[in-house]
Amino acid sequence: MNNLLIQLDDVSFNYGQSSILKDINLTVNKGEFWALIGPNGSGKSTLLNIVLGLLKPSSGTIKLFGAPLESFKKRERIGYVSQKSNSFNSGFPATVVEVVRSGLTRKKGLYKRFNKNDIAKAMEALEIVGMSNFAENNIGELSGGQQQRVFIARALVGDPELLIMDEPTVGIDQQNVASFYSMLNELNREHGLAIVIVTHEIDLVTELATHVACLNKTMHFHGIQADYTKMDEVDISKWYGHPVRRVHQSHKEVQS
Numbered sequence: 001m002n003n004l005l006i007q008l009d010d011v012s013f014n015y016g017q018s019s020i021l022k023d024i025n026l027t028v029n030k031g032e033f034w035a036l037i038g039p040n041g042s043g044k045s046t047l048l049n050i051v052l053g054l055l056k057p058s059s060g061t062i063k064l065f066g067a068p069l070e071s072f073k074k075r076e077r078i079g080y081v082s083q084k085s086n087s088f089n090s091g092f093p094a095t096v097v098e099v100v101r102s103g104l105t106r107k108k109g110l111y112k113r114f115n116k117n118d119i120a121k122a123m124e125a126l127e128i129v130g131m132s133n134f135a136e137n138n139i140g141e142l143s144g145g146q147q148q149r150v151f152i153a154r155a156l157v158g159d160p161e162l163l164i165m166d167e168p169t170v171g172i173d174q175q176n177v178a179s180f181y182s183m184l185n186e187l188n189r190e191h192g193l194a195i196v197i198v199t200h201e202i203d204l205v206t207e208l209a210t211h212v213a214c215l216n217k218t219m220h221f222h223g224i225q226a227d228y229t230k231m232d233e234v235d236i237s238k239w240y241g242h243p244v245r246r247v248h249q250s251h252k253e254v255q256s
Contacts, residue, residue: 002066003030005162011060033188034196035209042216044198079155081165097135103154125153145176165197
């Protein structure tokens with residue numbers, strides 16, 4: 001059985017004359033939790049967009065679930081959560097369960113009606129993220145953290161094997177960020193969901209992630225979390241582009 005979900009081989013991306021990504025190699029397997037970190041402008045979101053098929057690489061090859069990206073058709077195997085706080089209209093007239101249920105459109109087809117089983121699937125996804133009690137609330141009534149949990153439920157309702165998230169804690173108040181990552185940890189450890197997350201919450205997510213990828217135009221490190229915590233802070237500062245100080249006792253990093 002093939003456990004390989006994402007395989008990038010020498011992937012580069014240029015925008016005009018500018019090199020955004022260069023010779024990126026990365027593999028993600030079933031059950032892994034990857035934290036993709038790096039400074040602003042390092043190409044993290046671009047890399048996700050390439051994996052999702054929204055951008056075409058300038059060179060290199062990409063495989064999803066063992067199939068070349070160009071011929072990969074089973075998009076429902078991948079759930080995606082974007083930086084919703086920058087674009088979501090909180091006045092959108094839909095209940096929480098309706099938002100989650102809409103995540104089944106890809107599987108069912110655009111014009112097929114939802115049935116009782118679809119509602120049950122939506123409620124099951126809401127239960128997983130701890131939001132079932134808010135099913136009939138309007139989505140705009142929820143806090144930023146609650147809304148993001150709903151959007152994760154929407155990504156989960158189609159039973160994906162891989163969840164990709166681009167800075168999902170944008171717009172979530174800091175006191176709820178830790179519980180948000182605790183939920184992701186449970187999805188990974190107890191439900192076996194593979195996760196790839198772009199984040200600036202380095203101190204939190206690298207304690208939960210099984211693997212870490214350090215990106216700044218090129219891939220400076222990708223491997224297991226234990227090896228990442230052993231990296232020298234001078235080396236990290238070089239690829240990060242500014243001084244980084246590691247607090248060794250808790251494996252946390254802060255900018256200095």
